[in-house]
Amino acid sequence: MSAPAETSVTDQSDVVLAVAASSPSADAAVAPAALGSSRRYRNVRDTVLKWSAGVHWDLVFALPILAIVALAAIAPGALTSGDPLDANPRESHLPPGPEHLAGTDLLGRDVLTRIIYGTRYSVLIGLGASTLGVLLGLLVGLGAAVGPRWLDRVISRFVDVVAAFPGLLLAMFLITFTGRGAGNLVLALGVGALPQYARLIRANAFVTLGSGYVEQAKTFGLTSRRIVWRHVLPNALGALPIMITIGLGGAIIGSSALSFLGLGPQPPAAEWGLLLAESRTYLRQAWWGAVFPGVALTSVVVAATVLGQNLQRRYERRDR
Amino acid sequence: MTTISDPAAQTGQAAKTGQPAQTGQPRPTAEPAQSAQPSQPGLSTIEDAPATSTGGRARTLAWLITKRLGSALLVLWIAVTLTFLAVHIAPGDTVSLLLGENRDDPIARAQVISRWGLDQPIWSQYLTYLGRIPSGDLGVSYTLRRPVAELLAQGAAPTLILTFAATVTSLLIALVATLINTAPVRGLRAATSGIQLVVLSLPPFWLAILLLTVVSFGWGWFSIVDQNSWQALVLPTLALAIPMGFYLTQVLSDGVFRAIEQPFAVTARSRGLGPAAVRYRHAFRHAALPAVHLVGLSVGGLLGGAVIVEQIFGRPGLGQLAVSAVTVKDVPLILGVTLVSTAAFIAASTVVDLIGIVLDPRLRRTQGAPA
Numbered sequence: 193m194s195a196p197a198e199t200s201v202t203d204q205s206d207v208v209l210a211v212a213a214s215s216p217s218a219d220a221a222v223a224p225a226a227l228g229s230s231r232r233y234r235n236v237r238d239t240v241l242k243w244s245a246g247v248h249w250d251l252v253f254a255l256p257i258l259a260i261v262a263l264a265a266i267a268p269g270a271l272t273s274g275d276p277l278d279a280n281p282r283e284s285h286l287p288p289g290p291e292h293l294a295g296t297d298l299l300g301r302d303v304l305t306r307i308i309y310g311t312r313y314s315v316l317i318g319l320g321a322s323t324l325g326v327l328l329g330l331l332v333g334l335g336a337a338v339g340p341r342w343l344d345r346v347i348s349r350f351v352d353v354v355a356a357f358p359g360l361l362l363a364m365f366l367i368t369f370t371g372r373g374a375g376n377l378v379l380a381l382g383v384g385a386l387p388q389y390a391r392l393i394r395a396n397a398f399v400t401l402g403s404g405y406v407e408q409a410k411t412f413g414l415t416s417r418r419i420v421w422r423h424v425l426p427n428a429l430g431a432l433p434i435m436i437t438i439g440l441g442g443a444i445i446g447s448s449a450l451s452f453l454g455l456g457p458q459p460p461a462a463e464w465g466l467l468l469a470e471s472r473t474y475l476r477q478a479w480w481g482a483v484f485p486g487v488a489l490t491s492v493v494v495a496a497t498v499l500g501q502n503l504q505r506r507y508e509r510r511d512r
Numbered sequence: 513m514t515t516i517s518d519p520a521a522q523t524g525q526a527a528k529t530g531q532p533a534q535t536g537q538p539r540p541t542a543e544p545a546q547s548a549q550p551s552q553p554g555l556s557t558i559e560d561a562p563a564t565s566t567g568g569r570a571r572t573l574a575w576l577i578t579k580r581l582g583s584a585l586l587v588l589w590i591a592v593t594l595t596f597l598a599v600h601i602a603p604g605d606t607v608s609l610l611l612g613e614n615r616d617d618p619i620a621r622a623q624v625i626s627r628w629g630l631d632q633p634i635w636s637q638y639l640t641y642l643g644r645i646p647s648g649d650l651g652v653s654y655t656l657r658r659p660v661a662e663l664l665a666q667g668a669a670p671t672l673i674l675t676f677a678a679t680v681t682s683l684l685i686a687l688v689a690t691l692i693n694t695a696p697v698r699g700l701r702a703a704t705s706g707i708q709l710v711v712l713s714l715p716p717f718w719l720a721i722l723l724l725t726v727v728s729f730g731w732g733w734f735s736i737v738d739q740n741s742w743q744a745l746v747l748p749t750l751a752l753a754i755p756m757g758f759y760l761t762q763v764l765s766d767g768v769f770r771a772i773e774q775p776f777a778v779t780a781r782s783r784g785l786g787p788a789a790v791r792y793r794h795a796f797r798h799a800a801l802p803a804v805h806l807v808g809l810s811v812g813g814l815l816g817g818a819v820i821v822e823q824i825f826g827r828p829g830l831g832q833l834a835v836s837a838v839t840v841k842d843v844p845l846i847l848g849v850t851l852v853s854t855a856a857f858i859a860a861s862t863v864v865d866l867i868g869i870v871l872d873p874r875l876r877r878t879q880g881a882p883a
Contacts, residue, residue: 349586349587349590350590352583352587353587353590353591353594355812356587356588356591356812356854356857356858356861357591357812357850357854357857358811358812358813358814358815358816358853358854358857359812359813359815359816359817360816360817360819360820361815361816361819361834361849361850361853361854362850364819364834364835364838364846365595365598365846365847365850366598367838368837368838368841368842368843368846369598369602369603369609369843371841441713445713445715445716448715448717449715449716449717449820452717452820453819453820453823453835453838454839455838455839465715465717468717468718468721472721472824475721475725475729476725476729479725482718482721482725486714486715486718486721486722489715489718490710490713490714490715490718493713493715494709494710494713497709497712497713498709
C-alpha cells in the first residue's frame with residue numbers, strides 16, 4: 193500500500209501550495225533524505241529555499257507594475273518626454289522602433305506616450321468607481337445589518353433589484369440621463385458595483401454582531417449604539433481598502449469598456465478604452481495601436497487583482 | 513453563497529462524528545445501519561433531510577417555488593418602478609427628455625403627453641406606465657422613429673441567442689477546464705492559476721478585437737460578413753464565453769478542492785478510491801451546485817457583455833440599440849432595452865434557482881433561515 197500513501201503526500205502538498213504561497217518548505221522537509229546529493233549542494237539549496245520561502249513571487253510581479261502605474265498617473269512627464277497630443281501626419285502608423293517604442297497611431301502620435309498619459313483616466317476612474325461603490329455599499333450594508341429588521345428587508349430587496357439590472361446596461365441607463373464624461377462614468381460604475389459590496393459588508397457585519405466579543409460587550413451592558421461604533425464599524429472599515437483593491441480590476445475594465453463605447457472621456461483624451469476604439473479600424477495596417485493599450489490594461493488588472501488577493505489572504509489570516 | 517456552503521459544512525461535521533446530520537429530527541429507524549455507515553454521508557443526508565412524508569415534501573417544494581416566483585415578480589416590479597422614478601427624477605423637463613431632438617415638434621409633444629399621461633398627477637402617470645408595459649407599449653424611439661416594442665422584438669432574438677450560446681459554451685469550457693485543473697497532478701494548480709488570472713483580467717472587448725483580428729481576418733475562419741450564418745455566431749460567442757468559462761472554472765475548482773479536504777472524501781479514499789476517482793465521482797458533484805447557481809448570476813454579465821461584443825462584431829441586437837440610445841439620449845429606447853434585458857436576467861436566475869431547489873434538498877431546508 194505504498195502507492196496510495198505517496199499520492200496522499202502529493203495531495204497534501206497540493207493543499208499546502210494553495211494555502212501558503214511558499215510550497216518549497218514542504219518539499220525541503222521530505223526530499224533531502226531521498227536525494228543522495230552532497231551536503232554542500234543541500235546547504236546551498238536550503239539557503240536559497242530559506243530566502244525564497246518568504247518571497248511572494250506574484251507580488252514581485254505586481255508591485256513594480258503598480259508602482260509604474262502610480263507614477264504614470266501622478267507624473268506622466270517623468271516617464272516620457274513626448275506629448276500625447278503631438279500629431280505628426282508624416283509619421284502616421286509607424287511600426288514599433290527605437291524612435292517610437294510602441295509605434296505611432298493614424299495621426300502620428302506616439303502610442304507609448306499616449307498609453308502613459310492615459311493611465312490617469314483609466315486608473316483614476318477605476319479607483320473612483322471602486323471607492324464610490326464600496327462607500328455606498330458600506331452605507332447600505334451597515335444600515336441593513338445594524339438597523340431594525342424591516343429596514344434590513346427593505347434594503348436587501350433594494351439591493352436585489354439593483355443587482356437585477358445586467359451589469360453594463362445599468363451604467364449605460366444612468367449615463368443616458370447624466371451624460372458622458374469621466375465623473376458620470378465614476379457615478380454609473382459605482383452605483384453598479386453597490387450590490388456586491390453591500391451584500392459583503394452586510395454579511396461581515398452580521399458575523400461581527402454574532403461574535404464572542406460582541407456577546408461579551410453586551411453582557412458588560414454596552415448599548416447597541418456603542419457596539420456599532422466600537423466593533424461593527426471599525427471591523428467594516430478595516431476591510432475597505434482590501435475591497436477597493438479587489439474591485440479595482442473590474443472597475444478599470446468597466447470604465448475602459450464604457451469609454452470604448454464612447455461614453456467616457458472624449459477624444460483626443462488618451463483613455464485606454466478610447467485608444468482601443470480608435471485603433472480598432474486600422475488593426476490590419478497597425479496592430480500595435482490595439483495591442484499595447486490592451487497589454488497595459490490587462491497587466492494593470494492582473495497586478496491589482498494579485499495585490500487585492502494577497503491583502504485579503506493576509507487579512508483573513510489575522511482573524512485566526 | 514453562505515446558504516450553499518453552510519449545509520456542506522454541516523454534512524462534513526456530521527461525517528466526522530459518524531452521525532447522520534439530522535440529529536434533531538425524529539425519523540423512522542428503518543435503515544439505521546445504512547445511514548450510520550460513514551461511506552456516503554453526503555448522499556444519506558441529502559436523502560433524509562427533507563420533510564418526513566412525501567405529501568409534506570411536495571407542499572414545501574410547491575410553496576418554495578411559488579415563493580421564488582413571487583419574489584422574482586416583486587423584483588421586476590420594483591425595477592420597473594425605479595426606471596419610472598429615474599425618468600422623473602432626471603434633471604430637466606420630462607416631456608423634453610422623452611422627445612429628445614423632437615422637442616420643438618408640437619404634434620409629437622402632444623402625443624408624448626397623452627401616451628405617458630404627463631398632464632395627470634404623478635400616481636396616475638405611474639399607473640399608466642405600469643399598465644402600458646405588459647401590453648408591450650414602450651413608447652416611440654424618436655431617433656429611429658419607430659415603436660420601441662418593434663425595435664426590441666427585432667433586437668432581442670439575436671442577443672438572447674448569443675447569450676444562450678455563450679452560457680452553454682462557458683459551461684463546457686468550465687467543465688473541461690475544471691477536469692484538467694483539478695487533476696491530481698502535482699504543481700498543476702499553481703501553473704493553471706496563473707493562466708486563469710490572466711484570462712480573467714483580459715478586458716472582454718480587447719479579447720473580442722483580438723479574436724476578430726487573428727481568427728477572422730488573419731486565418732479567414734468564421735467570417736462575420738453574413739450575419740445570419742452560424743459562422744458569424746462563433747467568435748462573438750467565444751469572446752463572451754471564454755472569460756465567463758474561466759470564472760466558472762475558478763468557482764468549480766475551488767469547490768472541488770474544498771470538497772476533497774472534507775471528511776467524506778477522506779473516507780472515500782480510505783475505502784481504496786484513487787485520488788482521481790474521488791475528485792470526479794464525489795467532489796465534482798459537490799462543487800457543481802454553487803457553480804450552477806452562479807450560471808444564473810452570470811447571465812447578467814453576459815447580457816451586459818453582449819452590448820460590447822455586438823458592437824465589435826457588428827451584430828444587430830439589444831446591444832446595438834442600447835449604444836445608439838445612450839449616445840443620442842433616446843430615453844424611451846434605453847428604457848425598453850433595460851427593461852427587456854432585466855426581465856431576461858431575472859427569468860434566467862429564477863429558472864436556475866428553481867432547478868437548484870428541485871435538485872438539492874439542502875436548499876429547501878435552509879431557505880428562509882438567517883444566513
